Amino acid sequence: MPHKSAGAEHSVRQALDFIPQGIAVFDHGLKLIACNRRYGDLLALPGELMRPGTPLFDIALHLADRGDLGPGDPARLAIERINTITAAPSTVTQRIDSRGQALEFHSSRLPDGGLAVSFADVTARVSAERELARVNLSLEGRVEERTAALTRVNAELESARAKADAANHDKTRFLAAASHDLLQPLNAARLYTSTLMERAKDTGLGELATSIEASLTAVEDIMSALLDISRIDSGAVRPAPAPFGVRDALKKIEVEFAPMARERGVRLRIVPAAATVVTDRMLLSRIVQNLVSNAIKYTRPGGRVLVGVRRRGARLRLDVIDTGIGFNKDQHKLVFAEFSRLDHGARMAQGLGLGLSIVQRLVATLGLSLELDSVEGRGSRFSLFLPLARNVQVAEAEEAPAGEASFGTLDLKVLCVDNERAILEAMDGLLAHWGCDVRTALSLKQIDRERLLEGWYPDLVLMDYHLEQTSGLDAIEWLRHNVGGHLPAALVTADRSPAVRALAEERGVAVVTKPVKPATLRAVISGLASQSGRQTRRSA
Structure with missing residues (x-):
C-alpha cells in the first residue's frame, strides 16, 4: 500500500508539472507545502525558494527585492502583497513584473487556514487590450467629429420638436376652450329636446323630437372623442x-x-x-x-x-x-x-x-x-x-x-345655478316636467340679492363648474355653509378633466358632464335625493 500511495503522489506531481498555470499550496502558517514546475518558471524563482517549508514571506521578499512588486521598501511591499492575496476567502489580482510579464493570480483560503494560489501569464491578453485601447483612442477623434455633427442635428430636431409641442399644446388648449363653448349651447339644446320629447309623446312631433335628440347625441359623441384623442396624444x-x-x-x-x-x-x-x-x-x-x-x-x-x-x-x-x-x-x-x-x-x-x-x-x-x-x-x-x-x-x-332612475314624479326642491340663462331655462323646463320645485340663479350674488333661499330649503343643488366669479365647487361649499352641511350636490360641467372629477370626489360632489343626458341626470338626482332623506314617488 505505501508503495502504491507514493506512486500515486508521484503521478499527481508529474501531472501538475504539465499544467500551464503556476500552482502552489501553503499551510496555515503560510509555508509552502507543494508547487509545480510552472510556478517556479513563471516567477523565475531559485530552487531553494521552491522547497517545501519555504515561508510565503521569503518568496514575496525575493520578488520585491527584484522589483516585481514596484518601487519602495521590499519588506513593506512583501507584507502588503501577502495581505492582498489573503485578505478575503478568494481574490483575483493582476500585476506586471520587472520583465514586463503580466501575471493574473487567483488565491483561495483553505478550510484549515492554508492558502492555494494559481496564476497564469496573461501578457498576450493585456497587450491585446492595450492595442484595442489605442485603436479606440484613435477612433475618438472621428467619433468627436461625428458627435459634433449629430449634436447640431439633434439641436435642430429639438428646436423643431419644441415648436411642434407648442403647436400641439396650443391645439389642445383651443380644442378644450372650443369644446366648452360648443358644449354649453349643445347642453341647452339637449335639455330643451328632452322636455320636448316627453311633452310630445304620442303626438306627431314625438318622432321629430327623437330624431333631433339622436342628432345632438351624435354631435356630442364626436366632439368628446376628438377632444379625448387630442388630450391623450399631446401628453396632457x-x-x-x-x-x-x-x-x-x-x-x-x-x-x-x-x-x-x-x-x-x-x-x-x-x-x-x-x-x-x-x-x-x-x-x-x-x-x-x-x-x-x-x-x-x-x-x-x-x-x-x-x-x-x-x-x-x-x-x-x-x-x-x-x-x-x-x-x-x-x-x-x-x-x-x-x-x-x-x-x-x-x-x-x-x-x-x-x-x-x-x-x-x-x-x-x-x-x-x-x-x-x-x-x-x-x-x-x-x-x-x-x-x-x-x-x-x-x-x-x-x-x-338601484341604478335605475325613477319613472314617476319627482317631488323635490332643486336649486340650479349656471352662468348660461338658456341652460337654466331648459333645466327648469325639464325638472318642472318631472314634478320638481325648481329655483334658478346665474350666480351666488343673485341667490343672495334675490333671497332665493329664504323660507325655501333645497333638497339638492345642480351647480355649473365655470361660474363668473368662483368655481362651482367653491359655490357648493358656500351653500353648504349657509344652508346646511349635508346639502347633496352635483357638479354639471363641460369640463371633463380628471382633475375636476378628483376635486369633486374629494368634496363628496357627484359629476354630470355636459351635454346632460336626461336619463343619467334623473338617476343622479334619485341618488342625491336618497342622501337628503327624501324618496322619489313612483307613479302607478
Missing part, C-alpha cells in the same frame, strides 16, 4: 395611480348605462366585486365606459352585456362581455383604428369609430394590457388586466339604491 393626460375598490366603480357604470341598455332592449348585468386595484381611477372609468357603451350599441335587442372581474394571480381581469355582432380575427386591429368601422357595425349605430381608439390610447397611457376575444355573429369579450393592491384596505361606498 397624466395618470395618478392610487388604490381603490372596484365595487363602487362598477356601481357607477351600472347607474350610467342602465337607462341606455333599457332603451335599446339589452340586458345589462354588473357583477359586484370587493377587490382593490391600483391605477388611475378616472382614466380606468373612461376605458370601461367606452367598452360598455360599445357593447350596448352593437348588441341587438334581447341580447346581454355582462361586466365583471376575476382574479388572475397578482392581477385582476375586468371583463366586458356581450352577445353582439362580434367580428373575426382578421378585423381585430381594424376595430382599434381611428375612423374605422366594420360594415355591419355601421349599420347598427352612428359614430366615427373613435371609442376603441381612445381605449387603446388610455390602456397604453396607464401601462395596462387589453385582451380581445370575439366570434363574428356571437359576441365579444374585452378583458382589461389591472394590478391588485396588496395589504391596502379601501373603504367601500355605502350601498346605493
Whole structure:
C-alpha cells in the first residue's frame, strides 16, 4: 500500500508539472507545502525558494527585492502583497513584473487556514487590450467629429420638436376652450329636446323630437372623442395611480348605462366585486365606459352585456362581455383604428369609430394590457388586466339604491345655478316636467340679492363648474355653509378633466358632464335625493 500511495503522489506531481498555470499550496502558517514546475518558471524563482517549508514571506521578499512588486521598501511591499492575496476567502489580482510579464493570480483560503494560489501569464491578453485601447483612442477623434455633427442635428430636431409641442399644446388648449363653448349651447339644446320629447309623446312631433335628440347625441359623441384623442396624444393626460375598490366603480357604470341598455332592449348585468386595484381611477372609468357603451350599441335587442372581474394571480381581469355582432380575427386591429368601422357595425349605430381608439390610447397611457376575444355573429369579450393592491384596505361606498332612475314624479326642491340663462331655462323646463320645485340663479350674488333661499330649503343643488366669479365647487361649499352641511350636490360641467372629477370626489360632489343626458341626470338626482332623506314617488 505505501508503495502504491507514493506512486500515486508521484503521478499527481508529474501531472501538475504539465499544467500551464503556476500552482502552489501553503499551510496555515503560510509555508509552502507543494508547487509545480510552472510556478517556479513563471516567477523565475531559485530552487531553494521552491522547497517545501519555504515561508510565503521569503518568496514575496525575493520578488520585491527584484522589483516585481514596484518601487519602495521590499519588506513593506512583501507584507502588503501577502495581505492582498489573503485578505478575503478568494481574490483575483493582476500585476506586471520587472520583465514586463503580466501575471493574473487567483488565491483561495483553505478550510484549515492554508492558502492555494494559481496564476497564469496573461501578457498576450493585456497587450491585446492595450492595442484595442489605442485603436479606440484613435477612433475618438472621428467619433468627436461625428458627435459634433449629430449634436447640431439633434439641436435642430429639438428646436423643431419644441415648436411642434407648442403647436400641439396650443391645439389642445383651443380644442378644450372650443369644446366648452360648443358644449354649453349643445347642453341647452339637449335639455330643451328632452322636455320636448316627453311633452310630445304620442303626438306627431314625438318622432321629430327623437330624431333631433339622436342628432345632438351624435354631435356630442364626436366632439368628446376628438377632444379625448387630442388630450391623450399631446401628453396632457397624466395618470395618478392610487388604490381603490372596484365595487363602487362598477356601481357607477351600472347607474350610467342602465337607462341606455333599457332603451335599446339589452340586458345589462354588473357583477359586484370587493377587490382593490391600483391605477388611475378616472382614466380606468373612461376605458370601461367606452367598452360598455360599445357593447350596448352593437348588441341587438334581447341580447346581454355582462361586466365583471376575476382574479388572475397578482392581477385582476375586468371583463366586458356581450352577445353582439362580434367580428373575426382578421378585423381585430381594424376595430382599434381611428375612423374605422366594420360594415355591419355601421349599420347598427352612428359614430366615427373613435371609442376603441381612445381605449387603446388610455390602456397604453396607464401601462395596462387589453385582451380581445370575439366570434363574428356571437359576441365579444374585452378583458382589461389591472394590478391588485396588496395589504391596502379601501373603504367601500355605502350601498346605493338601484341604478335605475325613477319613472314617476319627482317631488323635490332643486336649486340650479349656471352662468348660461338658456341652460337654466331648459333645466327648469325639464325638472318642472318631472314634478320638481325648481329655483334658478346665474350666480351666488343673485341667490343672495334675490333671497332665493329664504323660507325655501333645497333638497339638492345642480351647480355649473365655470361660474363668473368662483368655481362651482367653491359655490357648493358656500351653500353648504349657509344652508346646511349635508346639502347633496352635483357638479354639471363641460369640463371633463380628471382633475375636476378628483376635486369633486374629494368634496363628496357627484359629476354630470355636459351635454346632460336626461336619463343619467334623473338617476343622479334619485341618488342625491336618497342622501337628503327624501324618496322619489313612483307613479302607478
